[in-house]
Amino acid sequence: MPSIEAVDLSKKYGSFQALSNINLKIEGAKCVGFLGPNGAGKTTTLKIFTDMILASSGRALINGVSVHEEKRKALNHCGALIESPEIYPSFTPREALSMVAEIKGVPSSETKKRIEDTLAEVKMEEWIDKKVGKFSKGMKQRVNIAAALLSEPEIVLLDEPTTGLDPRGMSEVRDIVKSLKKHNRLIFMSSHLLPEVSDVCDEVAMIDHGKLLVYDTIGNVTAKFGGDGGGAQTVEVGFSGPVDDAMISGKIATLAGVVATDRVDPRNVRIKFSGGLAVQERLLIDLASLRIGVVSYRPSTSALEETYLNLIKDTL
């Protein structure tokens, strides 16, 4: 089972404590969002996990192997994208990825196909033999994402992967990350963008001032720390067709656990409920049994946002 673990991980820059005794263990195939404001320690943590910086104390383990002590072994099953790396401008994406393939030991018989497939996945197949020096920031970032995924790693570390991408590119990257989840991978992704995390991730870890505030499923985190602090959570429900007010106030609002309802648009309704995961599960069953065309059901972005702001506020 893929795993990453931070054990008492600390990092000091002079008198500035960038990370303070982080203890975090993530196991299994899942996507974990790593949230925190600027300077919270997200990138520092990811850089320690990829041996780009050294921890002042503590250990970073990938599949139980210390990154600092046995880098090659630890990162062998890992693909990483940290910040926005630059590729030699004279290289083409094919050459840059060939180099990565050779370093990672991708079988030479598969290299060509893997490079073409991975670049197609990030929509860069038309640029495969063009010089990287002429690319925009977003195009380079796509090639960087391809480089991280080329070896089909079981662990993927992404540091704000949508940086520099236009809205369409961001959406495509989200789709790529979602598709990675289908291949039994552990994805650890830092982001500022709460909708992105809410959309893609199963769990969140929040960090601020170098301290880990919480690590749990999005549902549990929003239940414990979100909304009014009384444990109320919000889900966004999407319908195949317009839902009228009578249905919302007459049926949905009366379901067990529902505290309030709010129409987002004719086909989307935000439902606030209390009672945690059991009620959330029950609510989905009840909504489905109403046969009103439920097509999506997910924790509300705003709930995660509220949670985030509550937690970050507490550390100020």
Place this chain on the structure above:
Amino acid sequence: MSQENQSAAMENAVGNKLPTSGQQVGTIIKYEMRNYFRSRRFFILLAIDLIIGALLTFVVAYKGIASIATNPITGAIQALPFYSTWWGFSAVILVFFSAVFFGGDAISGEFQNKTGYFLVSNPIRRSSIYVGKWIAALVASLIIIGIFTAITIANASYYFGITGGMPWQFQESFIFTLVYLIAALGFTFFFSSLFKSSAMSILITAILLLFGFMLIDELVTALLNIEPWFSLAYGSGIVSNVLMSTYPAHLSTVPEHFGKRTISITSYAATIPEGLAIMLGYFIVTAILGLVLFERKEFN
């Protein structure tokens, strides 16, 4: 863990088999060379190389072989003074350019341009990256020096014949040039690891290699009367000294008259073993220090 188990651990579920560190060094060399061959700086240095060779060829052809190949003692036209004039100075200059062009920002550039972010997060030791880049810089430099050597030998063969034209001193000087190149690249890589700014590392190494060492040599010798055994330029003196008809004395004192006063000016010339020891010492120390610096340097 046995080697077999370790090997199995390095092979993952999708059939990737992590290459050895040696193979990864080979990969770095291959792609660094590819980058060099497309870079402006390689072609600029190649042009400098060819221009120096062409100018010397033209000057010798124009002024006659006697102008550079006359033995100052016997007055005979010989291959040794030819090589001394042609190679003695030019080889050192080409080593300087190669070391600065290929080594000056080899490591600092990875930080400044963020290209290091693309490489370092992979399962590869930093030492493999360092060694791979160093060897690539050495190979690129050898191409430049190899071309100049070919021009030199071609001219010597034209004037002195293919069979009798090459004195053993030139062969020694050529080997010393390669040792100096190795030392100079170790030196520039060290400074490249020390700074995160390409401009700074190039500037510092260029100043030190071009006249910094020579200035220190002169001051230390003249003012303190100490042999500058710590200076790379002093050690590299053997490249040209070995091409002289008589190898310079290790220590010589010449009286210089300043008006009514006479002052003894002392000068040192490194012996061949001393010169080799200085250059190899520079390489070993700067290579180790540069590697340690790169291993500990943070990408932030």
